[in-house]
Amino acid sequence: MPPERPPIARTGIGYDSHRFAAGRALILGGVTIPSDVGLEGHSDADAVAHAVTDAVLGAACEGDIGTMFPDSDAVNRNRDSLEMLSLAVERINSKGFFVVHADITVIAERPRIGPHRAAIQEALSGALSLSPSEISVKAKTNEGMGWIGRGEGLACIAVATVAESTG
Ligand code: MG
16 A cells, blocks of 8 residues: 655745835734834735735645735725735635744834734734744845835745645
């Protein structure tokens, strides 16, 4: 008899960027961060939640955030991105996968993310059904280079690992 295939862990990557805009809230990973500028976007422009959502969907080969929540659908206007992340997690759960880890890097000249790290881990933990200690949140500047360096906006890269449900 051939050996049974072991449960498989799979990894997805997500990337997002948003332009800074006056008069908008700055929401990252579900946390509203005090700032003189916010982020422009169709939804609440939470670049962290969007990158993590794409990473989760990518790990399960379930498409991407734009396909699941199209801009053309009025219901997605100013939508809470943590809710979108929760729905993406539900989708991959229904395909027999669950999230086991996420690693996130925010790239921005400002604001400083460090003081908000624990709050972001806590907020994402609910949507991902993980404990905060299973979510890594890192940040760096772009050393003053390019559009991020000029403070035009920020970017986020996220990796999510999912495992097959054996139950
Ligand atoms: Mg986005």
